Amino acid sequence: MQSNIMLGVPKSRLRLDPRTKILMTASVSIVLISGGVIGYDMIARIMLAILPAVLLISEGRLKSGFLYSVVFLTASFAESVLLMHTKGISSFVILICSGLITRFVPGLIAGYYLLSTTTVSEFNCAMKRMYLTDKIIIPLSVMFRFIPTIIEESQSINTAMMMRGIKRSRIFRSPVLYLEYKIVPLLMSVVKIGEELTAASLTKGLGSEIKRTNICKIGFHLADIIIASISLTGLLLYIIN
Structure with a gap:
C-alpha cells in the first residue's frame, strides 16, 4: 500500500x-x-x-x-x-x-x-502566490516528488534483496557486494526517476507561459x-x- x-x-487533520x-x-x-x-x-x-x-x-x-x-x-x-x-x-x-x-x-x-x-498542487499554488518564477517552482516541484519516490524505490530494492536471501547484515561482511546489490540499482533508478518526473511535470503544463488554474484551496x-x-x-x- x-x-x-x-x-x-495526504489526510491532514491540521x-x-x-x-x-x-x-x-x-x-x-x-x-x-x-x-x-x-x-x-x-x-x-x-x-x-x-x-x-x-x-x-x-x-x-x-x-x-x-x-x-x-x-x-x-x-x-x-x-x-x-x-x-x-x-x-x-x-x-x-x-x-x-x-x-x-x-x-x-x-x-x-x-x-x-x-x-x-x-504538489498545494505547493505549486503557494509558490505562485509568493510570485516566484517557474525557474524556481518547477525544480522544487520535481524534488517534492523525487525524494518520496526514491524512498519507495529503496524499500522495493530491500524487498527484492530479501526475496533473494540477501540480508542487510551483509553490508558488514561483504560491503562490495552490498554496494552492487543496493547502491548501483538505486543510482540507476535515481537517474531514470528524475527524468520521468521532469517529463511528467512539463506534460502537466508547469512550463507553460499560460497562467495555470488550481482547484486546491490554501x-x-x-x-x-x-x-x-x-x-x-x-x-x-x-x-x-
Missing part, C-alpha cells in the same frame, strides 16, 4: 498553509543548526524543537512524534549532562552523536512533516497564525541574542 506522501493526497510549513521548516533548521545554548538562543531552540513533535501528534502520528521526542530529549540530556561527566573518547563520541541529533534531526522532521502533509487560518508566530518568535530570539 502506498503511503500518503506518494499518493499526493490544514496548514504550505507557506506556513515552509516558514516553520526554515526556522527550525536555521535556529537548531546554530547550536546556541545560552540566553535567548536556548529559549528559541526549545520552542522550535517542540514544534515538529506537536505537529506530528496533531496529525495522529503518535509513534513518529513520540519517537522524535525521545530521541531528541535523550540527545539533549547527553549533550548537557553526560558530556560534563565524561572524558576522552567517550566525551568525543557523545559530543558528535548528540550534536548531530540535536542540530539536524528537528529540521529533518520538520521537512518530513512538510512533504508528507502537502500535495489560505491562512488561526492555526497558521499560531505556528507562524512561534516560528518568527524563535527566529527573532535567535537574531537578537
